Amino acid sequence: MSYKIALNFEDGITRFIDATESESIADAAYRQGINVPLDCTNGVCGTCKAFRQSGAFDAGSYIEDALSDAEAAEGYFLCCQAKAKTDMVIDILACSGACKVKPKETMAEILKVEALSAHRIRLSLKPHPMFLPGQYVNVTAPNGTAKRPYSFTSTPGADVATFLIRNVPGGKMSGYLEAKAKTGDRLVLDGPFGSFYLRALRRPILFLVGGTGVGPILSMLEYLAAWGANDQPVRLVYGVRDDADLVEVDRIEALRTRIPNFTYDTTCSGRGSRHPLTGQVTDHLSASVLNNGNVDVYLCGPPEMVESGRQHVAKFGLLPTNIHFEKFAAASEPFAI
Ligand SMILES: Cc1cc2nc3c(=O)[nH]c(=O)nc-3n(C[C@H](O)[C@H](O)[C@H](O)COP(=O)(O)OP(=O)(O)OC[C@H]3O[C@@H](n4cnc5c(N)ncnc54)[C@H](O)[C@@H]3O)c2cc1C
Ligand code: FES
Numbered sequence: 627m628s629y630k631i632a633l634n635f636e637d638g639i640t641r642f643i644d645a646t647e648s649e650s651i652a653d654a655a656y657r658q659g660i661n662v663p664l665d666c667t668n669g670v671c672g673t674c675k676a677f678r679q680s681g682a683f684d685a686g687s688y689i690e691d692a693l694s695d696a697e698a699a700e701g702y703f704l705c706c707q708a709k710a711k712t713d714m715v716i717d718i719l720a721c722s723g724a725c726k727v728k729p730k731e732t733m734a735e736i737l738k739v740e741a742l743s744a745h746r747i748r749l750s751l752k753p754h755p756m757f758l759p760g761q762y763v764n765v766t767a768p769n770g771t772a773k774r775p776y777s778f779t780s781t782p783g784a785d786v787a788t789f790l791i792r793n794v795p796g797g798k799m800s801g802y803l804e805a806k807a808k809t810g811d812r813l814v815l816d817g818p819f820g821s822f823y824l825r826a827l828r829r830p831i832l833f834l835v836g837g838t839g840v841g842p843i844l845s846m847l848e849y850l851a852a853w854g855a856n857d858q859p860v861r862l863v864y865g866v867r868d869d870a871d872l873v874e875v876d877r878i879e880a881l882r883t884r885i886p887n888f889t890y891d892t893t894c895s896g897r898g899s900r901h902p903l904t905g906q907v908t909d910h911l912s913a914s915v916l917n918n919g920n921v922d923v924y925l926c927g928p929p930e931m932v933e934s935g936r937q938h939v940a941k942f943g944l945l946p947t948n949i950h951f952e953k954f955a956a957a958s959e960p961f962a963i
Contacts, residue, residue: 630713733813736751742790746838750787762952776791781852830915832922847888862888865931893907925951929953
């Protein structure tokens, strides 16, 4: 039996390996060219300590000096000893460069480019690289004319990779997608990247998103619909400025029928909006949704929206580890090819 293991490195890079039940996670990583930190290989030194985000494993044998009982109870384990018993998501306590992780590029072909509104584009590509729901890839346009990060809206394992992209007036990638992109164009994807991914479902979830920040949340919701959200309440508040940019709501409504305890609201903040709810996403939060701080909050969208949302929810006593966020910042110069 072989399992899929996602290795998340400290610099936000993720790589996927296969591991059998009979090999240690360190052996599986080395077999696939990833040199996770290792020294004694005997459960004695603690060099290979890692953290389990999700999944089950057999911890193997080791001494207390290498891994204390308290660390084991928190979710730490030793890669040289542990064997996977299910698919897993693991934090490796080192940067990818130190583990000789090579850049991973996928050539993908455009299947469709759709204008959902004047400011929103849906891009569909094939094939679909591996990623965790919520992560992004850097997309390079043909001839390297632009390279920009975009988050998947599709779920891992889907046939077609989809993205929801803001059409920025005068933007390099926006200009390509709006005026030139056609079926069959080949784009380079590198990644996946990012620590903004869906964690194991241990408490209620609150998604607070602005604009195209709804994209990675769609991926997370698709994942919850496909793999089960147990009975934890899942709440989404999705805001945009212009009514016309409130896209993908049909998809969210369809997800509502597939996720047992999922509710959502949409709100528009532009002047003269005719939408039933107006204002910012934080205007539509009841204290009960924050569950006395026992909730996982995921914020995504424009940097100012994410920052004000973060400050708002922090007042309700949430631990920083329960607040996950991604700021859709404009590309910095090194990206502006
Ligand atoms: C981790 C990450 C994930 C991202 N995922 C997505 C995603 O899934 N969907 C998505 O739409 N965007 C996403 N973004 C943002 C996206 O990469 C930018 O919108 C993109 O850089 C714009 O590219 P462009 O080439 O069209 O415009 P550029 O050529 O980069 O910009 C043209 C001009 O518009 C300004 N500008 C760029 N973006 C914005 C903006 N959002 N608001 C106001 N002014 C802007 C720039 O400063 C510049 O002056 C993500 C960003 C990050 C960091
Ligand atoms: S390498 Fe020493 S404990 Fe794993």
